[in-house]
Amino acid sequence: MNGPAGAARNVKKTEVIFFASSHQMQEHEVAWHLEDLRSLACVKTTDESSLTLGVVTGAIEECSAQLAQKLEVNKAMHQKIRICGDTQIEHVLARLCLGTNKVNHILRVHGLGLWQEGHTIKKFDECQKSTLDRLVPGLSEQGHQQAALGAKVGGLGWRPAVDIALAANLGALISAAPKISAMISAVVRAGLVTEGVLENCLQLKILSVKAAFLSQLSESERNKAENFIDKSIEAATAAWCAMSLGSTRSISAPLADTIFEESGVAAVAPQLDIEAAPPEEGTARKVTSLHVQRELSKLQDCTNLRTLDAALSSTCNWSQLKRLKELRHPETSHAWLWHINPREGSVMTEIDYVAAVQKRLGAKIIDAECQCRICGEILDSCLSHSECCALADATRGHYAVVRAVVDGMRGSPQSRGA
Numbered sequence: 443m444n445g446p447a448g449a450a451r452n453v454k455k456t457e458v459i460f461f462a463s464s465h466q467m468q469e470h471e472v473a474w475h476l477e478d479l480r481s482l483a484c485v486k487t488t489d490e491s492s493l494t495l496g497v498v499t500g501a502i503e504e505c506s507a508q509l510a511q512k513l514e515v516n517k518a519m520h521q522k523i524r525i526c527g528d529t530q531i532e533h534v535l536a537r538l539c540l541g542t543n544k545v546n547h548i549l550r551v552h553g554l555g556l557w558q559e560g561h562t563i564k565k566f567d568e569c570q571k572s573t574l575d576r577l578v579p580g581l582s583e584q585g586h587q588q589a590a591l592g593a594k595v596g597g598l599g600w601r602p603a604v605d606i607a608l609a610a611n612l613g614a615l616i617s618a619a620p621k622i623s624a625m626i627s628a629v630v631r632a633g634l635v636t637e638g639v640l641e642n643c644l645q646l647k648i649l650s651v652k653a654a655f656l657s658q659l660s661e662s663e664r665n666k667a668e669n670f671i672d673k674s675i676e677a678a679t680a681a682w683c684a685m686s687l688g689s690t691r692s693i694s695a696p697l698a699d700t701i702f703e704e705s706g707v708a709a710v711a712p713q714l715d716i717e718a719a720p721p722e723e724g725t726a727r728k729v730t731s732l733h734v735q736r737e738l739s740k741l742q743d744c745t746n747l748r749t750l751d752a753a754l755s756s757t758c759n760w761s762q763l764k765r766l767k768e769l770r771h772p773e774t775s776h777a778w779l780w781h782i783n784p785r786e787g788s789v790m791t792e793i794d795y796v797a798a799v800q801k802r803l804g805a806k807i808i809d810a811e812c813q814c815r816i817c818g819e820i821l822d823s824c825l826s827h828s829e830c831c832a833l834a835d836a837t838r839g840h841y842a843v844v845r846a847v848v849d850g851m852r853g854s855p856q857s858r859g860a
C-alpha cells in the first residue's frame with residue numbers, strides 16, 4: 443500500500459489462506475494476529491471457497507456449482523454457433539472450442555471430486571450428447587460410444603467429461619507435483635507448517651486419483667498405464683530438477699504404449715510394444731499436464747474400444763465392427779473431419795459431410811422401409827447394402843469407357859511412334 447503514490451490495497455484480492463480448521467483459527471485468533479490480518483487481506487481456510495486462476499477451490503459443492511455454471515455458458519454458446527448454418531463448421535467449432543475444452547482447467551484441479559460427485563458432470567455430458575445428436579442424427583448408444591473415442595481409433599474425439607476428468611486431474615498432478623513439493627519444502631523451511639503434513643496430502647491425492655483412473659481400465663491397459671505413470675513422474679521430477687538448477691538439458695516426456703490389443707488376440711510381447719514407441723531423438727516433448735492427459739486418454743480409448751467391440755459383436759453388427767477395424771488402420775486419414783478452408787469454409791457439401799459422419803458412426807440413416815433401386819432388396823437402416831450392391835451389368839458402362847480410352851490411346855500418334 444503506497445498512499446503518496448495513490449495506490450491502495452485491494453483487500454478482496456489479497457488472500458491469506460490458512461491450512462487450519464475453523465476451530466484452530468478461533469483458538470489461535472490472538473497469537474496469529476487474525477484481526478490485524480483481516481484489515482489487510484481476505485482471510486480464509488482451505489475449506490472455504492475462493493477463486494484461484496479461474497477455478498473455484500474449497501468444498502466440492504462450490505466446485506460443482508462452477509461446473510454447472512459453465513454448463514449454462516456452454517449451452518448458450520452451442521445455440522449461438524448454430525448461426526453459422528453449416529454442420530461441418532459447427533462440428534469443428536464445438537469440438538475444438540466448446541464442450542470439455544471449456545472445463546478442462548476445472549477438471550485438472552477437481553477431476554476426482556467431480557467424477558465422484560457424478561451428477562453435474564453427467565448433466566454436462568448430456569448437453570454434449572444432445573448437440574452431437576442434432577449435428578449427426580440417428581446415432582445409437584454404440585454410435586455415441588464410438589464418437590467418444592479418439593479419431594485415430596475411429597471416433598470423433600468427442601470425449602465426455604466423465605471420461606477425461608481423471609486423466610486431466612492425474613496429468614496435472616504428475617506434471618506439477620515436483621514444483622508443489624519444492625514449494626512445500628520452502629513453506630516448511632519458513633516454519634509455516636509441520637514437515638510431512640502437506641507432503642502426505644499431495645501423495646495421498648496423487649494415489650487416490652491414480653487408483654480411480656486405473657480402476658476404469660482393463661487389465662492390459664492398467665499395466666501399461668502404471669508403467670507410463672511411473673515414467674512420467676520420473677521425467678517430471680528430472681525436468682523440474684534440471685530447470686531449478688538452471689540446466690538447459692531437455693527431458694523428453696515418455697509415451698504410453700497405446701497399441702490396441704483386441705480381446706482374444708494374443709498380445710505382442712509387451713516389452714516390444716514399449717520399445718516400438720521410444721521418445722524420438724532431438725524432439726523435446728515436455729512433460730506437460732496436457733501431454734500426460736492425452737496419453738492416458740489414449741489408453742482409456744483402448745479399454746473403451748474393447749468394450750465397444752464386444753457390444754457390437756453381441757448385437758451381430760458385423761459391418762460396423764469391420765468399419766471400426768478399417769478406421770483404426772494406421773494409414774487411414776481422418777483429416778477430412780476437421781478440414782475447413784479458411785476462406786471458403788467447409789469443403790464438403792453439408793449433406794455429404796453428415797452422411798459420411800453418420801456412416802462412420804453406424805448411424806441410422808433411413809427410417810422408412812426402402813428398396814434398393816438396383817437389385818430390389820430391402821435396404822438396411824445404415825445403408826451398408828448400398829456400398830456393395832452391384833449387378834453384373836452395372837460394370838458394363840465402366841468397361842465400355844475403359845475400352846474407349848485404351849483404343850484412343852492406341853490410335854494416338856505418340857503410341858504409334860513408340
Ligand SMILES: [Zn+2]
Pocket residue numbers: 814815816817818819827831832
Ligand atoms: Zn442392391
